[in-house]
Amino acid sequence: MSNLSPDAPxxxxxxxxxxxxxxxxxxxxxxxxxxxGAQQALEVxxxxxxxxxxxxxxxxxxxxxxxxxxRRLADMDAQGVDVQLVSPSPSHFYYFAGExxxxxxxxxxxxxVREFVERAPERLNGLGLVPLQHPHLMVEALEHAVLExxxxxxxxxxxxxxxxxxxxxxxxxxxxxxxxxxxxAELGALVFxxxxxxxxxxxxxxxxxxxxxxxxxxxAVALSHLVFSGVLDRHPELKVLxxxxxxxxxxxxxxxxxxxxxxxxxxxxxxxxxxxLQKLYFDSLVHSPAELAALVAAAGPGQVxxxxxxxxxxxxxxxxxxxxxxxxxxxxxAKVLAGNAAALGITPASTRTVSHPA
Numbered sequence: 001m002s003n004l005s006p007d008a009p010x011x012x013x014x015x016x017x018x019x020x021x022x023x024x025x026x027x028x029x030x031x032x033x034x035x036x037g038a039q040q041a042l043e044v045x046x047x048x049x050x051x052x053x054x055x056x057x058x059x060x061x062x063x064x065x066x067x068x069x070x071r072r073l074a075d076m077d078a079q080g081v082d083v084q085l086v087s088p089s090p091s092h093f094y095y096f097a098g099e100x101x102x103x104x105x106x107x108x109x110x111x112x113v114r115e116f117v118e119r120a121p122e123r124l125n126g127l128g129l130v131p132l133q134h135p136h137l138m139v140e141a142l143e144h145a146v147l148e149x150x151x152x153x154x155x156x157x158x159x160x161x162x163x164x165x166x167x168x169x170x171x172x173x174x175x176x177x178x179x180x181x182x183x184x185a186e187l188g189a190l191v192f193x194x195x196x197x198x199x200x201x202x203x204x205x206x207x208x209x210x211x212x213x214x215x216x217x218x219x220a221v222a223l224s225h226l227v228f229s230g231v232l233d234r235h236p237e238l239k240v241l242x243x244x245x246x247x248x249x250x251x252x253x254x255x256x257x258x259x260x261x262x263x264x265x266x267x268x269x270x271x272x273x274x275x276x277l278q279k280l281y282f283d284s285l286v287h288s289p290a291e292l293a294a295l296v297a298a299a300g301p302g303q304v305x306x307x308x309x310x311x312x313x314x315x316x317x318x319x320x321x322x323x324x325x326x327x328x329x330x331x332x333x334a335k336v337l338a339g340n341a342a343a344l345g346i347t348p349a350s351t352r353t354v355s356h357p358a
Contacts, residue, residue, distance in 0.1 A: 010334070011082035011348065013341035014319060015192075016243055016283045016307030018089045020059075020066035021112050028094050028105060035096040046197060046214075048205035058313045065311030069119050075310070076123065080320040084310065085346050086117060087127040087155040090196035095133040095160040102131035106141040114149040122348045126151045127192055132160035135176035139183045146189050152346060153190030153239070158222035159199070172222050173229025185237040190344060194243040195219055211314055219247025224256065227276045228268050236279070239344060243307065245286035250277055250298045274298075281344070283307025284323055284336055285316060292326040301332035305340045 029036045044052055064071045066089070076084060088109050097105055110128035117124040128145030130138040145151045160170045170176070172193075184191055195218035204210040219242055226232060226240065242249075256273040259266040269276065277299040285307040286292050296304050306323060309315025316322050323336055 010338035010342060012080055012320060012337050013083045013085065013306060013346055014076070014079075014081045014308050014310065015085045015241060015305045015341055015346060016194075016285060016315075017084040017086050017310040018066065018312065019086050019113070019116055020063075020089050021092055021109060022067070024088070024092050024105060024109055024112065027108060028097060028101070031101050031104075032097060035098075036094075039094070039096050042197070042201075046201050046205060047208075047210045050206065051208050051210060054208075062311045062313070069116070072310075073120060073123060079308070079318060081306075081308070083123055083125065083341075083346070083348055085125045085127060085152065085192075085341075086113065087192055087194070088113065088129055090155070090157065090194050092129065093132070093157050093160075093196055095131070095157065097131065097133070099131075099134050099137060102134055103137055103141060106130055107144055110141075110145045110149045110151060113151060117151075125346055125348075127153050127155045127190065130154045130156060130180070132156050132170055135170060135174065135180065138177070138180040142180060142183055142187070142189060146187050153184070153192065155192040155194055157197070158193065158195040158218040171225045173225035173231060177231075178234070181231055181235045181238055184239070185235045188237075188239070188345065190239045190241055190346070192241045192243065193219065193222055195222065195247075215244050216247030219244055220249040220252075223247075223249050223280065224273070226280075227256075227273050228260075228266060230268050230270065232276050232279050233270045239281065241281040241283065241305065241344075243283055243285065243309070245284065245291070245295050245304075246280070246282045246299075250282060251291070251294050253277070253298075278303060281305060281340070284319065285309055287316070287322075289322070289326040292323065293328060296326070296328055296332055296336070301328070301335050302340055302343075304336050305344075305346075306337050 092109060094105055106129045113126035113128055117126040128151045130141040142154055145154050195215050198204060198214035198218050204214050223242060223246060253274040260272050282295060282299055282304050284292055284304055286295060306319055308319035323333060
């Protein structure tokens, strides 16, 4: 096990790692079989049969990493990672669920993550879930995750479709989310943006485009909603961490800045969009040393944190080594591997006070 004594170097912290919660899937499948079945059918349409088959095989092979604590800790040691911030697999978002079920699912996920990290509090921290499809319930779920379960924040998708007749879409700039952003900022809670699925649907149903194009595109769209809607102006203390290096957005903001200057409807934020990179956080999972160096240059060395997407095949089995390969200045590398996460309060859970529900 990695040495986390007071005299040891700053712990290396991986902020993007997942666990699978089989009991949560069973709960939703039994409570809403029609909605669950429709979600499964949507995933088949979005991914196509070839990718569905490959993903099913991958999950089966990596089941121990997704569920077994001892295997996870051994892998962390091999990677040189001292602490993981674990979040549920995004497949557990279940944004089709109705109000009552969605809160039940969020609470169950929050409890499950808490129980998992409590088994190795010196190595693990956790994030919970909130029902993005029901904005008026999100503060309640956030408070349950942070105040009752002692988690560091919550994980959300890039958008949600509201169940019901109108099937309206909830974007991250939606005014109905203002109470969530306000409360998250008050609590100092981290909001981890991790897309799951893409509204392009069948256009990405081959060549695994449902992941390779979908994820970075969804990150770019969701972050653009946050920026252009002025959310980051109204909530300057908000801590948003984007998976997959923020996708296509961070290094391609020249066009957004130009629109902000010349288009009145694109002037909802106070400053040029590129300036908000210094108010957002990004993981390091871009799979390219040159792209990681470009991300650090665009956002600043204080805004990028180590992320592996453990243990999925689209993640990194050697995330620390991949950061080393970017050949960042030593001070910047130290921030990415350890300092930035520590500054956000992502520390060994054993160093924090955790309150539990009565």
